[in-house]
Amino acid sequence: MEDAELSFAHMGLDARLLQAVAELGWAKPTAVQEAAIPLALEGKDLLCRAKTGSGKTGAYALPLLQRLLNAKMAPTVSAQVVRVLVLVPTRELGRQVVRMLRQLAAHCARHARFADVSGSDDMSAQRPILMEKPDVVVGTPSRVLAHLQARNLSLQDSLELLVLDEADLLFSFGFEDDLKKLLCHLPKIYQTFLMSATFSADVQALKELVLHNPVTLKLQESQLPDSSQLSQYQIRSETEEDKFLLLYALLKLSLVRGKVILFVSTIDRCYRLKLFLEQFSIPACVLNSELPVQSRCHIITQFNKGFYDYIVATDEQHLAEPEVLGQGKKKRGKRAEKGKESGVARGIDFENVSAVINFDFPPSIESYIHRAGRTARAHNPGTVLTFVSCSESAQLAKIEAALVGETSAITLQPYQFQMEEIEGLRYRCRDAMRSVTKQAIKEARLREIKEELLNSEKLKTYFEDNPRDLNLLRHDQPLHPAIVKPHLRNVPEYLVPPSLQAVARPLNCKRKRRKPLPPRTKEQQNPLRSFKFTRQKSRTPAKRKKPS
Template sequence: MLRRRSESGVYTHLKMAAEGLNFAHMGLDWRLLQAIAELGWAKPTLVQEKAIPLALEGKDLLARARTGSGKTAAYAIPLIQHLLQVKMSPSVTEQAVRGLIVVPTKELGQQVAQMMRQLTMYCARDVRIVDISGQADMAAQRPILMEKPDVLVGTPSRVLAHQQGHNLSLQDSLEVLVMDEADLLFSFGFEEDLKNLLCHFPKIYQAFLMSATFSEDVQALKELVLHNPVTLKLQESQLPDSSQLTQYQIRCELEEDKFLLLYALLKLSLVRGKIILFVGAIDRCYRLKLFLEQFSIPACVLNSELPVQSRCHIINHFNRGFYDYIIATDEEVLAEPKQKPKRKKGAKTAKGKDQEYGVSRGIDFQNVSAVINFDFPPSVESYIHRAGRTARANNPGTALTFVSNTDKNLLAEIEEALAGDSGETVLRPYQFRMDEIDGFRYRCRDAMRSVTKQAIKEARLREIKEELLNSEKLKTYFEDNPRDLHLLRHDKPLHPAIVKPHLRNVPDYLVPPTLRAIARPLISKHKQRKAQPPRSSNLRGGFRGGRNPLRSFKYAKRKRQTQAKSKEAA
C-alpha cells in the first residue's frame, strides 16, 4: 500500500464522511479492534474519525489538531493496519523496516512506542516496534536494528546517526513516514538532520505530518515531505471548552504571595489529585521543591538536566499514580526566538541541558486534575500547551495561573487569543481571599528563608548526581532486577535546607473559618495517636482500675510521710 497520488485539497470536518463513524466501520483487522476495545476507546475522536479513513486509502496527510485530541492513535492505527495487510500478502517474504515515526523529544518517542505496543498487543509477533530515541549506546542498538523491526521510533539525529553508521537502511524498505509534533522538529534544531535524512528515503512512500499548529516550519516540512496531501483543519478550539477545562487566574502582588497561596492550596488540600506545577527555570524547580519539603510535601522535579532515563521513568510513574506533584519547566522552548540557534553535534549543550527535551508538548500526562502555572508562561503557545496537559480524553481539569504585575500584558495576549471574536473572559478570576490565609504567612517566610541560593545549588547537584547514578551505573542491575526499578522514587527529600519539624502540621486555629468545611489539613501521627481512644478495656474514667495515677501518687507519698513521723515518735 504505497502512496497513491491524490488531488490536493483542504477538508474540514464539515465536508468529510458522515458522522457517527466508529472503529468497527473502518475495516480494521480484528486484532486491532480487540486492542482498541482493551484500551477502552468507545469511539474515535474527531481527528481519528477524519484521518484514519483517508490514511487507509493511502493518502498523504497534513493534520492539525489540538493537544490531547488523539493524534498519536490517528496515525498509529492506519500504520499498524498497513503492516498487517503487508504481512498477509504471499508475495512479501522478507523482513524490513517499513514504518518510521520521527519525534522531536525522547520522552515523546517512548510514549509513542508504548502506544504502538498497546495497539499491537494481539499481533506483537507480526508487528515489532523499536524505540531508538533514547540515549542508549548506538553499538547496543545495532543488534536490534539488524533484526529489522517493522516500525522504528526515534529523533531525527538518532535515526540519521544509525543511517550514516550503516546500522540501518531505509532506501528500499520505507513505506510509511510519520512526523509527530512536526512544528517542533525545526525549532528543536533538527532542520539539517531532517534534510540529510530525507536523502536516504525512497522516492515513493506515504507520509503523515501531525501538528498542533500550522507554522512556517510545518509549511517548510510539507514542501519537503508531502506530495499532494490532504490537509485536515479540524474546526475545534485550541483548548477544551469550559465544561471540561476550567481556567482561572489569581493576582499575586508579591513573589511571597505565590508561595503562600501554593502552600494553602496543597497543605489544606483545596486542590486535589495529580498536579503539574510549571516554573520558568531550573533553579526555580529546586527552590519550589525545597520550599514544599519544609512542609513535608514530596514532589518530583522534571527538567532538561536530568538523564532521559530518569525523565521517562518519572513520567511513567506519575501516570501510574506513584507521585502526585511534578515541578516541571519548559524553559521557554516554545517562545519564538528572533534567530533560531543551530544545534551542535550531540544532544546536550555545554551546560548539560538536553535540547531534545520538552514537557509541555506531546507528552501524555494521564489523569492530571490540575495544572498550576506558578511562573507565568512566556507566550500564548506555551500557555496553551501547558494547560493542554490536563482535561485530556474527556476528563475534567483545571488550569490555575499566578499573575504578577509584570505579567499583565502577556495575560491580555492570552485572553485575546483564546477568546477570539466572543470577547469573553476565559481566565476567570479565582475567588480567594488572601487575608484569610495571612496566618500562614510567617510559616512561609520561615520556609523561604531556609531555601537559600547555596541550598538550591546543592540540591541541584545532588539530584543530578543521584539520577545519573540511577540511570547509568545501575542500568544493568535494574535490567536484572526490574522490581527494584519500580521501587525507585524521584520525590525523596533533598534536605540541603534546614527542615523545621513544627512546619509539618497545620494547627486548627490557623485554618480560616470559611475553609474548615472543605480543608483537609495533614494531621501528624503524634496528633492521631492522641485522638485515638484508650486501648485497654479495663479503663474507667480514662485511668486503669478507675484510679487517677496522680492522686494515687500523692496519697502514697502522704501515707509514707505519716509512717515516717510515727516511727520517729516511737
C-alpha cells in the same frame, strides 16, 4: 446510523485492531481520528493539525498497523524489512509512541515488530535490534541519521510510510539539518503523515520537504476543551512572597486536590519550589530536562502511579523565546541545541492530572496552551490556575484575546480568594522561604547528580576499575539541601480561615498511634509491692539451722 458511521468498526480496520481498541476503552474515534484514518487508509499524504491530547497518536498508529497487516497477509510474502519510520522530537515521546503501538498490536504482535532508537543507549547496543529489520523504527532525527550513516539501518529500498509526530517541535529542537540529511537516505515514493499541534512556519517548511499533494486537516476546534470540561482561573499576586503564600494555602488546605503539575520558568525555580513544599511535608518531584531519559521516564512513571501528587516542570527551551508576544522571530543556535531532545511540557503523557498551576506566568500563548493541555484529557475534567503579577497584565490580556478569538466560551475567570484571610499563614511561609537558600538549591541539585552517578549503568565498569573514586563519592561530605522544621508540618485549626473551614482539609501529618500495651501484672500495677518485697528479702538474714 450516525453512531455507526462514527465507530472504528466502519473504517475497514482489522478485527484484531478493533479488539485492542475496545480493550483500551476507546468507545468512538475522536474528531482527528474520524477525519484522518479513512484518508490514511486510502494512501493519501496527511498534514494534520489538532490540539494536544486529541488522539493524534491513534490517528496515525491504526492506519500504520493496518498497512503492516495488509503487507504481511498478502499472498506473496515479502522479506522482512523496515517499512515504517516514525520521527519524534524527544526520547520520552519515542517511548510513549512505541508503548501505544504495542498496545494496539497486542493481538497481532507476531506480525508487527517495533524498535525504539530514540533512547540514550549506545549505538552498538541498538545495532543488533536494527539488524533484525523491525517493521517500525521510532527515533529522533539525529539518532536515526546516525544509524543510517553507520549503515546499521537501510531505508532506501523498503520504506513505505514516514510519520513526523509533533512536527512543529522538530525544527525548533535543532533537527533541521539532521532532517534534510536524513531525507537523502529515503526512497523517492512513500506515504507521509505530518502531525502537529500548530501550523507554524517550521511546519510549512517541513510540508515542502516531505509532503506531496497532501490533504490538510485543520480541525475547526479550540486548542483547549470548553468550559464544561476545563476551568481556567487567574490569581492576582502583588509580590513573589504572595505567590508562595497562595500556593501554600491552596495545597496545604487541600483547596486544589488530586494530581497537580506546577510549571515554572527555570530548573533552579523547580528545586526552589520543591524544597519550599518539603518544608510543609508536601512531597514533590522535579522533572529535570537535564537528567538522562531513563531518570525522567522513571519520575513520570512514579507520578502516574501515585507515588507523588505534585510534579514541578518547565517548558521546552524554544518556548522561552515567545514569538507570539511580540519578541520577534525565534532564535536558534546554542539555545535550541540545549533544548534538543529534552522537552517537558509536550509529548509527555501525564495521566489523570486534575490541575495545572502556572506558578510562573507562561512566556507565550503556545506555552499556555501546551501547559493547559496536560489536564482535562480524554473527557476528564481539569483546572488551570495561573498566577499573575502586576507586570504581567499585558501578557495576560494577549493570551485572553487569543483564547476568546478561538471560542468565546474560554476565558480566565478571577479566582475568588481573599488574601487577608490567609495572613495568619504568612509568617510560616516566610520561615520556609528563608530556609530555601541558594546554597540549599545548589546542594539539592548536586545530591540528585550524585545519585545519578552512583546508579548509572554506564559508570559501573568505571567504578569497578576505580573503587577509590566510588568510595570517595559515597563517603563525600553529606549534602543537606534544606533543614525541615517540624513545627511547619501541621496547620493549627485556629489558622484556617473561618470562610474555608467548611471546605478546607488541612494536609496534617497524623502521629502514629501506639500499639496497646499487654495487660500488666500485679507487680507492674503497683511497683511498690515488688520493691518492698525485695528489700525485706535482702535485709532479713536467713535463719540458721540448729545443729542436731
